[in-house]
Amino acid sequence: MPHSAHEAEQEQSEPVTPGQGLAVTAEALYITNLLLLPGLAFVALVIVYVRNIRTAPALAVCHLRQTLSASLWAGTLLLLANIIIVLLGGYRSPNTWMVVIIYFTTCHATLVLLGVMGLARAMAGQCFRYPLVGRPL
Template sequence: MPVSEDSEQEIPGQSLAIWTEVLYLSNLLIAPGLAFLILLWLYFKRSANMPTLALCHLRQTISASVWAGVLLVIANITIILLGGYAAPKTWVIVIIYFTTCHSTLVLLGVLGLAKAMAGQKYIYPLVGRPCD
């Protein structure tokens, strides 16, 4: 079936929405901290004139990144309270954290990326913010 010209047109803000989701996944998997700083820079410097699709994805990724940081701090506090990093319980906490919290946040990022590539808004369950 031939591709129509309409299907090749980009929705306003779609490429920026894709980049915000890629930065979120990079924050979780490749460059923690650095990718988050870039997301914050985008929010503070460019959000005023950003299309609604991109702004929605940017707000979701920042909110989810903050929650990821909070959950990581909670996991570290739990490790310290239960005997420190030398205790055998440490690995149990680390494995539980990565198999539940971290994996869920990565999966939400992949779903957000798929929605951004489709040109649709996406609100992360539990950790997302409402879009206008």
């Protein structure tokens, strides 16, 4: 018998979908790569991917593939922004700020929003395909 309303609510909640924890981990690492620890979180995501991709449940595989694909696209877009900056006159040029602002307001913000949407779907136990930057399901 539950001792509190919180315990009663936990007993009535749906069971966790197989692979949901791994899916949430993949999405959290993707967002961490974009916002907090770029590079380090990407390496962690690759390690999680390599260790689990063959044995993980379908939900986790979906999120692992999507986050790795989106992370590679994020790196490619960042590299492209740097190439454009160099072609427009280097980092001391006034054009630099134009490219940086356009990149962060369009590309980076969109990638973060997609990551939050993917995290919400992972927490709900649902598969998610990143539009444009994700792999086909």
